[in-house]
Amino acid sequence: xxxxxxxxxxxxxxxxxxxxxxxxxxxxxxxxxxxxxxxxxxxxxxxxxxxxxxxxxxxxxxxxxxxxxxxxxxxxxxxxxxxxxxxxxxxxxxxxxxxxxxxxxxxxxxxxxxxxxxxxxxxxxxxxxxxxxxxxxxxxxxxxxxxxxxxxxxxxxxxxxxxxxxxxxxxxxxxxxxxxxxxxxxxxxxxxxxxxxxxxxxxxxxxxxxxxxxxxxxxxxxxxxxxxxxxxxxxxxxxxxxxxxxxxxxxxxxxxxxxxxxxxxxxxxxxxxxxxxxxxxxxxxxxxxxxxxxxxxxxxxxxxxxxxxxxxxxxxxxxxxxxxxxxxxxxxxxxxxxxxxxxxxxxxxxxxxxxxxxxxxxxxxxxxxxxxxxxxxxxxxxxxxxxxxxxxxxxxxxxxxxxxxxxxxxxxxxxxxxxxxxxxxxxxxxxxxxxxxxxxxxxxxxxxxxxxxxxxxxxxxxxxxxxxxxxxxxxxxxxxxxxxxxxxxxxxxxx
Amino acid sequence: xxxxxxxxxxxxxxxxxxxxxxxxxxxxxxxxxxxxxxxxxxxxxxxxxxxxxxxxxxxxxxxxxxxxxxxxxxxxxxxxxxxxxxxxxxxxxxxxxxxxxxxxxxxxxxxxxxxxxxxxxxxxxxxxxxxxxxxxxxxxxxxxxxxxxxxxxxxxxxxxxxxxxxxxxxxxxxxxxxxxxxxxxxxxxxxxxxxxxxxxxxxxxxxxxxxxxxxxxxxxxxxxxxxxxxxxxxxxxxxxxxxxxxxxxxxxxxxxxxxxxxxxxxxxxxxxxxxxxxxxxxxxxxxxxxxxxxxxxxxxxxxxxxxxxxxxxxxxxxxxxxxxxxxxxxxxxxxxxxxxxxxxxxxxxxxxxxxxxxxxxxxxxxxxxxxxxxxxxxxxxxxxxxxxxxxxxxxxxxxxxxxxxxxxxxxxxxxxxxxxxxxxxxxxxxxxxxxxxxxxxxxxxxxxxxxxxxxxxxxxxxxxxxxxxxxxxxxxxxxxxxxxxxxxxxxxxxx
Numbered sequence: 001x002x003x004x005x006x007x008x009x010x011x012x013x014x015x016x017x018x019x020x021x022x023x024x025x026x027x028x029x030x031x032x033x034x035x036x037x038x039x040x041x042x043x044x045x046x047x048x049x050x051x052x053x054x055x056x057x058x059x060x061x062x063x064x065x066x067x068x069x070x071x072x073x074x075x076x077x078x079x080x081x082x083x084x085x086x087x088x089x090x091x092x093x094x095x096x097x098x099x100x101x102x103x104x105x106x107x108x109x110x111x112x113x114x115x116x117x118x119x120x121x122x123x124x125x126x127x128x129x130x131x132x133x134x135x136x137x138x139x140x141x142x143x144x145x146x147x148x149x150x151x152x153x154x155x156x157x158x159x160x161x162x163x164x165x166x167x168x169x170x171x172x173x174x175x176x177x178x179x180x181x182x183x184x185x186x187x188x189x190x191x192x193x194x195x196x197x198x199x200x201x202x203x204x205x206x207x208x209x210x211x212x213x214x215x216x217x218x219x220x221x222x223x224x225x226x227x228x229x230x231x232x233x234x235x236x237x238x239x240x241x242x243x244x245x246x247x248x249x250x251x252x253x254x255x256x257x258x259x260x261x262x263x264x265x266x267x268x269x270x271x272x273x274x275x276x277x278x279x280x281x282x283x284x285x286x287x288x289x290x291x292x293x294x295x296x297x298x299x300x301x302x303x304x305x306x307x308x309x310x311x312x313x314x315x316x317x318x319x320x321x322x323x324x325x326x327x328x329x330x331x332x333x334x335x336x337x338x339x340x341x342x343x344x345x346x347x348x349x350x351x352x353x354x355x356x357x358x359x360x361x362x363x364x365x366x367x368x369x370x371x372x373x374x375x376x377x378x379x380x381x382x383x384x385x386x387x388x389x390x391x392x393x394x395x396x397x398x399x400x401x402x403x404x405x406x407x408x409x410x411x412x413x414x415x416x417x418x419x420x421x422x423x424x425x426x427x428x429x430x431x432x433x434x435x436x437x438x439x440x441x442x443x444x445x446x447x448x449x450x451x452x453x454x455x456x457x458x459x460x461x462x463x464x465x466x467x468x469x470x471x472x473x474x475x476x477x478x479x480x481x482x483x484x485x486x487x488x489x490x491x492x493x494x495x
Numbered sequence: 496x497x498x499x500x501x502x503x504x505x506x507x508x509x510x511x512x513x514x515x516x517x518x519x520x521x522x523x524x525x526x527x528x529x530x531x532x533x534x535x536x537x538x539x540x541x542x543x544x545x546x547x548x549x550x551x552x553x554x555x556x557x558x559x560x561x562x563x564x565x566x567x568x569x570x571x572x573x574x575x576x577x578x579x580x581x582x583x584x585x586x587x588x589x590x591x592x593x594x595x596x597x598x599x600x601x602x603x604x605x606x607x608x609x610x611x612x613x614x615x616x617x618x619x620x621x622x623x624x625x626x627x628x629x630x631x632x633x634x635x636x637x638x639x640x641x642x643x644x645x646x647x648x649x650x651x652x653x654x655x656x657x658x659x660x661x662x663x664x665x666x667x668x669x670x671x672x673x674x675x676x677x678x679x680x681x682x683x684x685x686x687x688x689x690x691x692x693x694x695x696x697x698x699x700x701x702x703x704x705x706x707x708x709x710x711x712x713x714x715x716x717x718x719x720x721x722x723x724x725x726x727x728x729x730x731x732x733x734x735x736x737x738x739x740x741x742x743x744x745x746x747x748x749x750x751x752x753x754x755x756x757x758x759x760x761x762x763x764x765x766x767x768x769x770x771x772x773x774x775x776x777x778x779x780x781x782x783x784x785x786x787x788x789x790x791x792x793x794x795x796x797x798x799x800x801x802x803x804x805x806x807x808x809x810x811x812x813x814x815x816x817x818x819x820x821x822x823x824x825x826x827x828x829x830x831x832x833x834x835x836x837x838x839x840x841x842x843x844x845x846x847x848x849x850x851x852x853x854x855x856x857x858x859x860x861x862x863x864x865x866x867x868x869x870x871x872x873x874x875x876x877x878x879x880x881x882x883x884x885x886x887x888x889x890x891x892x893x894x895x896x897x898x899x900x901x902x903x904x905x906x907x908x909x910x911x912x913x914x915x916x917x918x919x920x921x922x923x924x925x926x927x928x929x930x931x932x933x934x935x936x937x938x939x940x941x942x943x944x945x946x947x948x949x950x951x952x953x954x955x956x957x958x959x960x961x962x963x964x965x966x967x968x969x970x971x972x973x974x975x976x977x978x979x980x981x982x983x984x985x986x987x988x989x990x
Contacts, residue, residue, distance in 0.1 A: 059817075059819055063814075063815050067824045072820055080576075315562065319557055319558075320558050324557045
C-alpha cells in the first residue's frame, strides 16, 4: 500500500514554482465558490508518519488558501468537558459548517493507530473502531461533506534522516506525536497498523491519498492538486449525493394490524392509586439521580407521541422530582441557521449531557423518520438512512454509559379530538390549536405507519422504545417515571 | 436592608393555594408570550443566606412554569475550558437566548461575596467587582434583558433552626455552599458584605428583591408574583429600553483636521527592505508564540480598515509565520440567528481565545461604531453606549492577560479607487467589487468621522489603536507584524 510512496518522488524548483502560481489562484477560486454555494463542508484529515511533512503541508495550505475559511483542529488531550461525554462528542463539536474547511490533526485515525501501536488495544478493538469510523464518515458524506484523507509516508531510511534534522531545528519542534519514533519497532508497527486501517477505510466516498513526504515540492503540489480537483468536481455536481441507498419502500403491514393498534389504551389509574404511585416513583427517581453511581452515567429521555398525548405533562412530572441543576429540557423545534449548516444529528449531539446529568428531549432526532418523512421535509433516501445513523448514535451514547430511554405516548383518535376540543374552549393562547394540528390528524394513518417502522428499526436492546398507553394521563405519567427508574437501576446493576 | 425580611412573614395554606392556582396560569401565559415575542431574555439571579429556600424556590418555578423554556445554571467549579479564559466568559456562554429564561445559581454575586466572607479579597477588590458587575448588568438591560435579583434572607435564629432540619433530610443535601454556616461569624459577615453588595447594585433597571425565606408559602408566592408582574410589564412595553443615554451628538471636528488626515500615507518600503524586515518580524512572532511565557497569555488582533486597504493580505503575512494549530481567524459577517438572540458582544465572546492561543478578527466588535453607525443599522443610543461596553470588554480581556492589538489600515481615496479598478480588471470572481463598496466610498467622510470618534473613545492604554499607513502594502504588513511583536514582548516583560 505504501510502495509507491517510497520510490523517491521529487519535483524540481522551477516546475514547482510555476505550478504553484496557478494552483494557488485556482484553490482560492474554488474556496470562494465553496463559500458562496455554502452547500457542503470540506473535511481534511491529516495522518501518517512523523516528520513526513504533515504540519508543514497544513501551514502551506493556510498560506495558499484563505485562512479565514479554514479551521485547523488538533485533537490531542481532551478537555474535562470532553471527557465527560462520549468520545465522538469532541469531533462533532468541531465539525466545520457548510462552506468552510476543517483540517483535523490528531483525528479519529491517529487515536486508534497510536493506541494499537502502543498496545493499549488489540486488533479486535481496532477493527471495531474502524467500523465505527466508517459509519461516521459515510454519514458525513451522505450529509454532503467532502472528505479528504491524507497519509504522509516516509521510508524507514528517510524517517531516520528527518528525525535528525528535526532535532536540530527548534522551529519545527511543535510536531507532536505521543510515539517514540526513534525506535525501529515503532515505525514498523505504525506502518503495519496504518495499512490495516487504510485498507479498510478507503472508500469511494472518502478515499485515502498516500503522499510520499520526503520531497517538499512533490508533497505540497500533490496535496494541493488533490484538494483542488476534488473540490472542483464537488462544486460542479448539482447536488452532492452519495450513491443511492437501497430505496425500496418499507413493507406495509399486510394484515392491517399495527403495533400501535395492539396497545391496550384502556389502561388507567384512579386518583388515589395515581397519587400514591406518582409520589413513590418520583421519590425513587430523585434518589437514583442522587445515587453516587449516577456519576458514572448520564440519562437521556426522548419524548415522542401523538399531538395532545400529554408529553408536556409527563415531562413536568419527571422534572418535578428533581433538582433543577441536574436536568435540562430541550424542546426540539425547527433547526437554527447554525444547525442547518451541520449534519442532521449535530443539533442533538450539542445537547448530550455530561456525566451525572439528565437531558430530556421534547421531540427528538426521531423527527426525521416521523414528521419529516410524512410531510416530505426530507428526501426518502435521507430518512431511510436515518434509521442506521440513529442506531449508531445511540450505540455511541450507550457505550459511554449513557442511559437512553425513549417514549412514544400513544392516544387514539377519539381522545385526541376530545383534547383538541377542550383546548379550543380554554382561553389560554398557549393552547391554541393550529392548522398544523388538524393537518397532522388527517395523516393519522401515515404517522401510524411511520411509528411502526420507527419502532421496528430502532427499538434495540441498548435503547428500546417504550410505548406508553396515554389515553389516561395518570397511567401514562406513572409508567414514564417507572420506566426511567427501572432503566437507571438496571444500568447501575450492570456495572 | 434586611429588616423587613426578619419580621416573620407568613401566609396560610388556604390563601396560598388559592393564589397559586391563578399565579401559575398567569405565569404560563406570560412565559408563552415571552417565547412568542422572542424580543428579550429573562435572567433570574438567586442569592442569599443558606437554607433560605433558594433551591426549593427554583424547583417550584420549574414546576409552575414550562421547564422547557427555562435553563437553570449553577456556576460552581469552572471547567478547564472556562479557566483558560477570562472569568466573564463562563457567564456569557450560558446567557439565555431571547424568549427564554435563565436562572443563575452561584452567579457573579455569590462568587464575590463568598470570596469576601472568606477573606480572600478585601473591600477594595469587592468594590471593583461590584463596579464591573454593574456595567455588565447595565449592558444586559440595554440589550433588552429583564433581570430579577432575589436575595433570600433568614434571621440568625431561623438559620439555626433550618440547619438542624437540613442535616436530618438527605433529600435536601444538595444545597451547596462553600461556607461553613454553622459558625456565627460566617452569618454576620455574609449579611454585612451582602448588604454592601445589594446597596450598591440595586438599580432601577435591575433591582434586588429581598425575600424572607422562613415561611415557604410567603416566599414562594412573593417570588412568583414579582416575576409575574415584572414580566407582564416588560411584555407590554412596545420596545424595552433602558433610560436614554446621554445622546448629544459627538462633537464634530471644528477645524476640519482629522486624525486620519494627519497620517503620512507616503510611507513605504522597497522590495528588499520588505523582504528582509518581513522575514525578521515573522521569525520574531513565531518565536514569541512558542515562548513558554505565552502560556500565561493569549493574543487577540483586530483588523479594521478602509475597503481594499489590504486587511486580508496583512492577515496572511501574520498567519504565514505561525503553526496553524495556534491561531484561528474569525471573519466577521452578518450575525447568525443564534447570535442575534444574544447581546451584541456575545458573538465575539464566543471566539475569545484560550490561554496560549491567538485569534485574529477580520473586522470586529467595532462594526457597531463604524458600519452600523454610518449605515444606520442600529440606533444612535446603541452605538453611543457601545464605546463604553467595548472598553469594559477589552478591560476584562486585558485583566486576564490577553494581549489585544487593534489595527486600522488606512488608505486614501485615490489609492482605493486604483485598487477597485485593478480588482475589476481581474477575472477572479472573489474580487468582484460590489455596489456596497461603491456606496461605502460615497460615505468616505462619514466613515472618517466614525473612525476618529472610535479612536478617541476606545484607544486606551491597555488596548491602544494602531493606525497603519497602508497606501504601501509592504510598509503596512511589516508595521502590523512589528506592532504585534512589540505588544507581546511588552506583555511578557510586565509579568
